[in-house]
Amino acid sequence: MKTLKGLLMVVVLASLLLSACNQTQTATTVATKAPEVKPTEALPTPAPTVDPNAVQTGGTVIIGTPQEPSVLNPLLASSSIEDAIGSLIIEGLVQVDADGKYAAVLAEELPTVSDDGLVVTYKLRKGVKFSNGDPFTCADVQFTLDAILSDLSQVSTSGYSDIEKLECPDDYTVVLTYAEVYAPYLRLFSYILPRAAGDLAQLDSWDFNRNPIGTGPWMLKEWKAGDSMTLVKNPNYREAGKPYLDQLIVKILPSREVGMQALGNGEIHILWDLVEADFPALAQMKDKGVSYAGAVTGENELLLFNLADPAVDAPADPAANPHPILSDVRVREAIVLAIDKQLIVDTLLSGNVKVGTTVLPTGQFACPQPPTAYDVEKAKALLEEAGWKPGADGIREKDGKRMSLKITTTSGNKLREQTEQVLVEMLREVGIELVIENVPSDVLFAGWGSNGMRKHGAFDILLYTTGPGIDPDSHLYSNYHSDNIPTAENEGVGANYSRYINPDVDQWLDDAAVITNTEARRELYCKVAEQLNKDIPRAYLYERLLLSGYRVELQNLRVSPGPSDFTWGSQNWWLRK
């Protein structure tokens, strides 16, 4: 009996730890990563590109990470650190660079598209070799496509599954014919696996998974499970004389806090995955030779309003089951007017980020909007107009209904908890009561089958981060299109948790999904972004950043909002001695 109890304790304990620590994990593994973006002026400019003569070659750079990569095969990877470390070794045809733009890597240039948008042609770089000496050709692209579509792959097949045929007219030309237009075609083939990787039926037991072969500047020399990884120069790397460094070491750290100390002490050169809440600590470390690099991810920290009645389980149409308070757009507008976003940014985020204004803040599809006004009087007037009158304790009422709303975010996240407290104060000013009711991230983000509160619409206001990926197509469609309201009928598919329905938005999104012309797509997405700011299913508080800390002696560290993260351009890193 005692044994049993002891074990139960272990399990319970573990689950406690799990919920306590999961915030970090979700933030890093779940976050949909980043669009076309340029780093803002607010960020320190990355180390200037240097006269090659000044480069000091050799040396070892130590990368600290609180999360250990488990696999480096991009088909099996499930966390951001795996994507980032994998990008040191494996390259793609087209990847997202540090400016958030698509850059040709193994392709000579960005692919060309036929007029009907169905035929996409890549020209491959010649003379590229994998670290095992095999030449890189069109056959490797074919192999990669087969691998992505194979049964054991764990990646999204969106776009790839639309490819009707892949042809290799010669070793260095790839011609893809799509069955239907796939608008975000540039996001595909961001990694290439060599034919030598193995048999697709044995994907899970490939050697490649923990010892990948790639065309990138580095190759893995040693992996001490739970402790460290050592990477050395790929002798076959195509850029002569690069990488400049001799060796990279990835060290597993117990926590971000320990990582910050190690960075200040010079025990590590790079610390992966900082968050906005680390700005004060970073400022303190400045005189210890610590700096940071970041990229705007295109995601916003936002308030998500439930337009439907939270008492009804997953209603399909909020018009039939409206939210007693939030269904009125005047109320939502009043909430936005009552929030001083700049104050939140200045006090909680050291002024280092921009206030949120639009669903598409940056990049190729950016649609900047004027910042929302902070106007308490106008907010009050709107609430009066909507019929909400101040009650005895200052909180408004209407037909005996108190203007009290629950706000929910991931528990244990200090920055979010502080944000909530500020919001409570701001909304009380206009007579709205916010009640904080936080839950562990596993509960907040739970799926349909686990009775997830988002999926079933059991909330008033949620506070978390989301935003378009590299291309806004899938994010806008899944978050704002009426097809994507999770209901019992569709088994909870979709992320339109506000249950927002606007036929115009639906139409623009449908139209944008079947054209490849970037300018035409941008116009349609921009219409959506403008309409969203009128209908206010969500309120954007501030723009999120992807951050890494580094020591100033390390040159040329850049952060890409794409999967390669801080490892973008690692062949150019060097240490000033």
Added chain:
Amino acid sequence: MADYLLRRFVQALFTLFVISIIIFALISSVPGGIMAAYEENPDMTQADRERIEAKYGLNKSVPERYLIWLGNLAKGDWGNSFVSKRPAIQEIADRLPNTLILMGVAFVVTLLIAIPLGVYSALRQYSFFDHVMTTIALAGQSLPVFWFGLLLIILFSVLLKQPNGAPLLPSSGMYTPGVERTFADLVRHLVLPVTMLALVSAAGYMRYMRSSMLEVIHQDYVRTARGKGLPEKTVIFRHALRNALIPIATLIGLDLPSLFGGALFTETIFAWPGIGRLYFDAALKTDYPVIMAVLMIFAALIILSMLLVDVVYTFLDPRISLS
């Protein structure tokens, strides 16, 4: 004796079976799971999610999954990690030596501190030294382990520095990355985690040792030994200590598996690449096969050590028999 062992073995198997059902049910009811990461990705189609679910058998009901797991285990297959895709048992085997090094050293240090101090405290009962030691022991037992660990890190890795500006002692890992692995380097990395483990558990052992010793030195045979005119040293070490150690031996036996439990905190705080850290990471990523394997092995160790204690007891104390 053989009869007894057989009976205990069957009991142990049954206990493990029940434990496995409970753990499996608990783990399966945790929200999230490996699918959560794919749920948030808008590029993942429903077909993609179904394909991945099917790959891991997550589309089956919990009882079905349990039976499959049990069936594989009967064939000696602990399953593959959902995250690293390697056999769960391989993941454990990779890290077991590291845990054994840390725990072994910590255990020896614990006993080296606890036994002499406990004996000395007992011999000088109610002396100033005894009071101080008892107070420290009480404080040590009440200290939250992880808090104490963080305190050590702040003191020895942040505040105190070597002359060249590097921290006095490394705060994490087993070896300094990038340089050749040496024994001295390992020792330096061992200092903080071992201190944390040893001080906290030494406190408990010291108290046990003290009370056990107190009990023994008031026994008739100790008085007799003294009465025979034996030197005090002989009385204490030959007659008193040996008898006082019997209950401590039991305690050590029962405590062995809980050392692995302590590994969970220590390895997590100090990023020691052992089983505790493996378990912690697996729990974060809801890597069921690894969680199951680690917990089942812990459970088996606990049961085994209890059996061992019972058997050893018959040798230590002939008055006890197992029939």
